[in-house]
Structures are given as C-alpha cells and as structure tokens.
Amino acid sequence: MLKVLNLYSGLGGNRKLWKNVQVTSVENSEAIANVYRNLYPQDILVVGDAHQYLLDHFKEFDFIWASP
Numbered sequence: 001m002l003k004v005l006n007l008y009s010g011l012g013g014n015r016k017l018w019k020n021v022q023v024t025s026v027e028n029s030e031a032i033a034n035v036y037r038n039l040y041p042q043d044i045l046v047v048g049d050a051h052q053y054l055l056d057h058f059k060e061f062d063f064i065w066a067s068p
Helices: 030-039 049-060
Strands: 002-007 021-027 043-049 062-066
Touching: 002 049, 021 030, 021 049, 030 043, 049 062
Parallel strands: 002 021, 002 062, 021 043
Antiparallel strands: none
16 A cells, blocks of 8 residues: 655545555644544654654655645
C-alpha cells in the first residue's frame, strides 16, 4: 500500500480524493485537527510542526503532499 504524508492537512480537502493509501497527516492547529480526525479516523494524525515532521520522517513515505 502506498504511504502518503499529507503536510498542512487542514480539513483534508485533498485527502477526500485519495483511495487505497495509508495516510499520515500533519496539522498544527488542534481545533482543525479535531475536525480532520472526525472525517478521516483511519488516518494517522500528528498535531505539530509540518516542517520538522518532514525533516524527521521523509524517508518513511512513498509520496509527500505539501500544500501550505
């Protein structure tokens, strides 16, 4: 399965089009992350700094989507 890193995930607008992938999303706002969590409970959600997460984990993913 394709592993996708979704940086600056927001409410997951781009996410709704992705099928059959394992998604890890990074969002810095707890309030926005809570909405995302309700929409995509199957995804891994990280509340934190997208730049730092990318630096620390980029080798773990097949595809990285960054849309700040």
